[in-house]
Amino acid sequence: MTYEPLLQRAPSTKLPTFPDREGVFGGERPSYTREAPFKIHGGCGLAGICDESGKMMSGETAILAMAVQRDRGNGLGGGYAGYGIYPEFPDHFCFHMMYHDVKAKEDAEAVFDRYFVVDLAEPMPTRPVKGISNAPLLWRYFLTPEPHQLEMTDMTAEDYVVHAVMRINSQVDGAYVASSGKNMGAFKGVGFPEEIGHYFILEEYEGHTWVGHNRFPTNTPGWWGGAHPFTLLDWSIVHNGEISSYGINSRYLEQFGYRCTLGTDTEVAAYLFDLMLRRHKLPLELACKALAPPLWSEIDRMPEEEREVMRSLRAVYGSAMLNGPFAIVLGFNGGMVALNDRIKLRPLVAARQGSVLMVASEESAIREVLDAPDRVWTPRAGEPVIARISGMDWPIHGDLRLPASEVSCAMSGVEDACDAVEVA
Amino acid sequence: MPTTLIQPEFKVEIDYDKCHKCGRCVQQCGWGVYSFNERPIPDDAKCRACHRCVTYCPARCITIRKNELAFRDNPHWNTGLRKAVWRQAESGGVMLTGMGNDKPYLNIFDHLVLDACQVTNPSIDPLREPMELRTYLGRKPDSVEVEPDGNGGYKLAEGAGVSNNIVLDAPIIFSPMSYGSVSLNVHKSLAMAAEHCGILMNTGEGGLHADLYPYADHVIVQVASGRFGVNPEYLNRGAAMEIKIGQGAKPGIGGHLPGEKIVSAVSETRMIPQGTDAISPAPHHDIYSIEDLRQLIYSLKEATGYKPVGVKIAAVHNVAAIASGIVRAGADYVYLDGFRGGTGAAPQIIRDHIGIPVEVAIAVVDQRLRDEGIRNQASIVAAGSIRSSADMAKAIALGADVVAIASAALMALGCHLCQGCHTGSCSWGITTQKPELTRRIDPEWGAERLTNLIHAWSHELQEILGALGVNAVESLRGSRERLRAIGLDEQTCNVLGVKPVGL
Structure with missing residues (x-):
């Protein structure tokens, strides 16, 4: 099913104008740092579903998977990421934006206008839903880097986009980039996930991969930007759990230039994936093994070559080990990976039905979505469940080369996360 | 003139009613505290309170006490300093000693407390779950370089690991x-x-x-x-x-x-x-x-x-x-x-x-x-x-x-x-x-x-x-987030990278 409103608009480089609107938060935009000056403690529910054949499924699927896991959240955050949802604009970066007020929107659009060619800008389609209130202004933009500007910066297109995300998140007051990847988007906010899904009319989107999240923060009420998934370019990460090794994980990342400013475990997991996959060029399977490694007693029994790889992984990435309870789903254009902690302290169930691979915190979600799964299993501790869409390229993240501080700044929206960097 | 102004640090007391007169204390003491004349006679000045004799005395009749001679109070010129001056005036030498610094400097370890898990993340039971202490000592590469091993797996690149x-x-x-x-x-x-x-x-x-x-x-x-x-x-x-x-x-x-x-x-x-x-x-x-x-x-x-x-x-x-x-x-x-x-x-x-x-x-x-x-x-x-x-x-x-x-x-x-x-x-x-x-x-x-x-x-x-x-x-190594300081000043906390308790 195509998404009609999207096609009806003629591509335009002019930004539409909007009626003025009062800031919905009645004051300053809340920031991550204000929300969580210290580490956020909490539990959550999650789901991920991917059709490895590339066949599309409606966002309704993701809503169903999350709705039955309602009790895993407390209404303070829900969200989704869908992949393959914008086939009309496969090569455009799609920015899902949250604006505190019109001023924020104008400021962010000034950035878009100067540095990008905006081929479509439109309000995010939403419908009123009971339980959802205080939504920020939600807009989306399909854009490509302005060729002349891009040439002057001597950057890859991905670098350029991350720069822009960083700049908007950290320097444009009241604007937040919810997602910035190609042919994908994140839909998130404060509410239960099924409410958020209906609010964003997800049933009208079709994607080959969906991830969903239900948040149970235990400190302060969340803000819209603070809901999962966290994204950068086409990566999205949803996470349930608490990383007891957060202290050393964040210090380890700082050594490579990442700035863990949010105090969330999710952020740490996202940067570790970025470090290992993008910068250290580790295969996805091994990156997962480094994050949730086998026990030494298991490693000692492995065949020699594998044993030496695993020993080195543990010795070198000991500080990157995510220790403590977690289940993570990482989505990207090309598939998804789900990973559990090394002794399975958080739930994660997986199922396969034909070419469809699904993971969820609870089996109920799988039973709700898949009518006749071939196999339902509980992935072993630290054993990644990887779905790869046939014919789609690796590695993920395209040609991103930016240093870590800018990646963390872009992702977190916290200015301290990077030295102020001027685009062009 | 007396040969030394320094009085013994310890007093060796023997309960002669209990003493077997076996001479084991004489034999055990490496410092030559004891002589034997029908019964052991201690020379307090040689005693270092190492308790060898006390440990080995079959009659448990030896007690070592501090020789609590009263000096006029003066925290500035504490007893140790006075004794050091007397000793150096006698010997003219550098005073040697063994073992570690025994001065009452602030002990930072004693002002640090560790964290524990409650509710939001589970503690782990070391009696029932693996708990790994293995540690690799030495230089580690920045990353692990691997190459495909031809069977769908990976092996270390040449010289990696x-x-x-x-x-x-x-x-x-x-x-x-x-x-x-x-x-x-x-x-x-x-x-x-x-x-x-x-x-x-x-x-x-x-x-x-x-x-x-x-x-x-x-x-x-x-x-x-x-x-x-x-x-x-x-x-x-x-x-x-x-x-x-x-x-x-x-x-x-x-x-x-x-x-x-x-x-x-x-x-x-x-x-x-x-x-x-x-x-x-x-x-x-x-x-x-x-x-x-x-x-x-x-x-x-x-x-x-x-x-x-x-x-x-x-x-x-x-x-x-x-x-x-x-x-x-x-x-x-x-x-x-x-x-x-x-x-x-x-x-x-x-x-x-x-x-x-x-x-x-x-x-x-x-x-x-x-x-x-x-x-x-x-x-x-x-x-x-x-x-x-x-x-x-x-x-x-x-x-x-x-x-x-x-x-x-x-x-x-x-x-x-x-x-x-x-x-x-x-x-x-x-x-x-x-x-x-x-x-x-x-x-x-x-x-x-x-x-x-x-x-x-x-x-x-x-x-x-x-x-x-x-x-x-x-996962503990370098994880200062799991430490809190109690009773340390802010500057020291900053140097240690440790938050005070309560934060």
Whole structure:
């Protein structure tokens, strides 16, 4: 099913104008740092579903998977990421934006206008839903880097986009980039996930991969930007759990230039994936093994070559080990990976039905979505469940080369996360 | 005139009603406190309160008390200072002492508390779940390079990996103590225990006695400024080598081994004449700067087929920059020795007034190496002084990879911290070369007690990790988020990178 409103608009480089609107938060935009000056403690529910054949499924699927896991959240955050949802604009970066007020929107659009060619800008389609209130202004933009500007910066297109995300998140007051990847988007906010899904009319989107999240923060009420998934370019990460090794994980990342400013475990997991996959060029399977490694007693029994790889992984990435309870789903254009902690302290169930691979915190979600799964299993501790869409390229993240501080700044929206960097 | 103005520190009291008159106290005391004339007669002035006689008295009739002579109160001129002046006025010499700094400086370990899990993340039960302490000591690459192995899996790329690291079963090793300062039986006990526990002992600067060659895989061989006992064979007998620049108990000066302790076998092992004082030069005379250190590190590596080389330094004010230089010079580990570290012999004035606490040294070195992006290039070994598994856990949380213990190890062998190591008359047979005393340590017995100690601390560390909700020691290493300071000033908290309790 195509998404009609999207096609009806003629591509335009002019930004539409909007009626003025009062800031919905009645004051300053809340920031991550204000929300969580210290580490956020909490539990959550999650789901991920991917059709490895590339066949599309409606966002309704993701809503169903999350709705039955309602009790895993407390209404303070829900969200989704869908992949393959914008086939009309496969090569455009799609920015899902949250604006505190019109001023924020104008400021962010000034950035878009100067540095990008905006081929479509439109309000995010939403419908009123009971339980959802205080939504920020939600807009989306399909854009490509302005060729002349891009040439002057001597950057890859991905670098350029991350720069822009960083700049908007950290320097444009009241604007937040919810997602910035190609042919994908994140839909998130404060509410239960099924409410958020209906609010964003997800049933009208079709994607080959969906991830969903239900948040149970235990400190302060969340803000819209603070809901999962966290994204950068086409990566999205949803996470349930608490990383007891957060202290050393964040210090380890700082050594490579990442700035863990949010105090969330999710952020740490996202940067570790970025470090290992993008910068250290580790295969996805091994990156997962480094994050949730086998026990030494298991490693000692492995065949020699594998044993030496695993020993080195543990010795070198000991500080990157995510220790403590977690289940993570990482989505990207090309598939998804789900990973559990090394002794399975958080739930994660997986199922396969034909070419469809699904993971969820609870089996109920799988039973709700898949009518006749071939196999339902509980992935072993630290054993990644990887779905790869046939014919789609690796590695993920395209040609991103930016240093870590800018990646963390872009992702977190916290200015301290990077030295102020001027685009062009 | 009296020969001394200094009154005895202790009073030895014997309950003669109970005394068997067996003379065992006379035989046991290495300090010559007792003479025997129908019954044992103590000379209080010689007593060091080491409790050897008390422990071995079959009648339990000996009591050692402090000789509580009243001095006019004067906290500024405390009793110790007065006695020091009298002693130096008598001798004109530098006062020597043994063991670590005993002055009541703020003890940072005692102001740090650890975290535990409640509700939002589960604690882990070390009795029922795996709890891993294995630690890799040495230089690690920035990343792991792999290539496809052709069967859908991966293998290490050529030259990648950590094959040059030393694997420890627990993040704890024995600190360097030289043969000469301690007896051969102590060395044997340490080596056997190191083998039992899958850890390392360290020769100190006194060479390696031939009896210890079978334990080579569990021995760090030290190269200090005196180069005692250093030859290619010695270097190749170690699992790793260590260049000793400084020691926490005596930063800036070399080792002291009084001639009384240089007996025949010691002289052979050290390759120096019998009975001469073995006083190492303060600096290495081939290391006058960091580039010279680099040359020595690589000379040692060349001589041994690139075994790991560590560098031991005393924790001093500028320790972070020094450690950074050491890592950049190619060291595989940096050994930080805090100012409470022990010694077999040191000038008291140096021991008590020079250096900084190891807690601070770990914190600033770990942070500096991270700031420079070279933390993975060397392990941090922390010592001086680690008194318990709690100190060990806190040191690791501050950023140490491994802790090293010596005082605690000697206490396991009977040491009572009487601070008489430099005299060569240790009644417990530890820091002596007198055959009648050294035979008091049976290496099998010593190894068992040391093994017990290492196992006990390992179990306790596992309990701590379990409470913290992690099941591998690398998740505690450098995780200062799991520490809080209680009663430390803000500046110290910042230096340590630790939040105060309540935050």
